[in-house]
Amino acid sequence: MRFRTCMQSISAVLAAVGLATLATPAIAKPGKAAEPWWKSAVIYEIYPRSFQDTNGDGIGDLNGITRRLDYLKTLGVDAIWITPFFPSPNVDFGYDVSDYTSVSPEYGTMADWDRLSREARKRGIRILVDFVLNHSSDQHPWFKESRSSRTNPKRDWYVWHDPAPGGGPPTNWQSIFGGSTWEYDKPTGQYYYHIFYKQQPDLNWNSPGLRKAMHDVMRFWLSHGASGFRLDATPYLFEDPNWPQDPDVASGQPVWLKPYNSNLPSNHGALREMRAIVDSFPGNPVLLGENSVATFDGLRQVYGAKGDEINLPINFLYTAVKPLDAAKFKARIDEAELKLDGLPPVFHFSNHDTTRQWTRFGDGIYDERIARLTAAMSLTLRGTALMYYGEEIGMSDLKPAELADFPLGPKRKVRDNRDPVRSPMQWSGSAGAGFSTGTSWLPVARTATTRNVAQQQIEPNSVYNWYLRLLTLRKNHPALRDGAYIPLESGNSSVLAYARQDKAGRGVLVLLNMSTQRQDLNITGWPSVQPKSGTILMSSTPAGPVNLADPILEPYASVLVGYQLQGPAATRR
Ligand code: GLC
DSSP: OOOHHHHHHHHHHHHHTTTTOOOOOOOOOOOTSSSSSGGGGGGEEGGGGOOOOOSSSSSSSSHHHHHHHHHHHTTTTTTEEEOOOOOOOTTTTTTTOEEETTTOTTTOOOHHHHHHHHHHHHHTTTTEEEEESOOOTTTTTHHHHHHHTOOOTGGBBBEEEEEOEEEEEEEEBOTSSSBBBBEEEOOOOOOOHEEEEEOBBOOOOTTTHHHHHHHHHHHHHHHHOEEEEEEEGGGSSSOOOTOHHHHHHHHOOOOOOOOSSSSTTTHHHHHHHHHHHTTSSSSEEEEEOOOOOSHHHHHHHHTTTTSSSSSEEEHHHHHOOOSSHHHHHHHHHHHHSSSSTOOOEEOOOOOTTSOHHHHOOSSSSSHHHHHHHHHHHHHHSSEEEEEEEGGGTOOOOOHHHHHHHHBBOOOOOSSSGGGGGGOOHHHHHHSGTTOOOOSSSSSOOGGTTSSSSSHHHHHHHSSSHHHHHHHHHHHHHHHHOOEEEOOOOOOOOTEEEEEEEEETTTEEOOOOOSSSSSSEEEOOOSSOOOOOOOOOOEOOOOOOOOOOTOOOOOOTTTEEEEEEEEEOOOEEE
C-alpha cells in the first residue's frame, strides 16, 4: 500500500507540534435519514454523586449536571446516562430504590430534573434514566406492603418461597454480593429472594401487578423528558421455577449467570414489552442494557430474535478484554461488527462498577498514549460508544492509600469495593477540584492538581483535546459517521488495523499499536479496491505521521488515516 499526498506533509508538521488535525471533512451529508439517533451515538455516563456539587454538601446533584451541560455539548456527546438519583437508603448507592418516580433530596427535586431535561434538550443532549428493574430497596413501600402479610395484594410483587422441607432456605443459591440469596422473614414464615444485597429484594416479573407498575415507571420518565433507559441487571428478572439446587455452589465459582438464575427464556417477553413501551413514545427513545452474557451468541439474543428487545446491549465481552492485545480485540470487534446483521454494537471500557481504563491498561510509561489508543478504538468503530465521566481527561482509580483514612459518615455509610472508580470529577486544580466547596463524599484524587479539565482544555496536546478531536472527527467524517467496518490484517500481531468506509469510497484507516515496541506493518485484507494515498487525520505520536509506504508505528501509537478510493468503492459490508 502506498499513500502519498501533499496533505501528509502538512499533517506531519501539525502532528509534530501536537496539533494533528482533520483534513477538511467532506461536506457533511446527513446520515441515513431513517437511522435513529442512538445507532451511532456517544453516550456519556454520569455518576451524579461525583460529577458536580452545587450546594456545598459534598454530593453531586442534578443542578450540577445542568451547570455542566455546556461542557458536555462542547465535548460533543449525544446523550448522558445518569445513574440512579431516586430516593434510596444507599446500601448500594442508589441501586436500592425506595421510590421510582421522584428525585432523592440529595440530588435535588423534580423541578431540578425538569430544568435539566429542558436545558439538555435545548443543547441537543438526550438523557437516559437508570431503570433498576430487577429489585427495589427493602424500604420501598411496595416491599413493606408485600412483607406485611401473606395475603397482602402486593405479596406476589416480590419472590417469596416457603422454607425447604426440612427447614432453612429453599435452595442453596448464593447472591452476587455474597451469602445466601434467601432472607427469612419471621413474621410471615417465608423467605424472600435477592440476587444482590438482602436490602435489595428481587421484584417478581411474573406478577401482572408488578409488571404494570414498572411499565408505569417507564411511562412516567418518558413523559418527563427522558429519552430512554439504561436497564440495570437485565439477566436476573426470572428464576428457574423448579428452583433446582446448585450442584457446584461450594466450588467458590462466581454465581452470576448461572442457568437457573439468569437469562431465562421468559426474559425475552419482558424485554419485548419494555421495548414496545419506549417505541410508543416519540423521538426514538432507547433501551441501553446491562445485559451480562457469557458468549457472543448470548449477546446476539439480547437484541431479540427480531431486533425487538434491547436496542443497545452493552458488549461486555469487549469490555472484558485485558490486557491490551490486538488479536483479542480484533476477535471481539470483528464478531460485533460483522455478525450482528447490522444491529449496532455497543463498546465501552469502564463504568461505575469497573476499573477505569487508565488504571486497567496503563503501564506507567506509555499511559498517555494508551489512553489515546483506547479512545481511538472505541470512538472510531461502527456503533454506539459509551464514555464514563472523567475518562476524557485520563482519570484513574483512587489508590488504596487515598481511601484508607477517608472517614465513613452520613454521606458514605459503607465502604464499597467500587469506591475507587467513583471519585469526584476533576474540573480544576483548586481545592475540591471544582467539584464541591464542601467536604466531598469520596476523596478527590491527588492527581486532580495536575490532571483536570481546566488545565487540559488549554493544553493542545492533552487527552481531553484528543477526545475532542476524535469526537469531532466521528461526527464530521462521512466514513466514521456512516461507513461500514472493514476488518484488515495488519501483518503484525501487536497492531490492530481496520477501516471505516462509506459508499462513496471515503474512508478512515485506523492503526493501533498495542505494544511497547515500534512495529512494522503489512496491511492486507481490503475487500476489493485498496486505497492508494491517504492523509494523516490524527496521530498520537509526536514524531509525526508514519511513512505509509512502509508503515512503522511508534509504541502504543494510534494513527488515523483518511483516504478516498479512486476506483469503484469497496462493497459495503
Ligand atoms: C448493576 C449496577 C451496580 C449495582 C447492581 C445491583 O450491576 O451497575 O452498580 O450494584 O446492578 O443493582
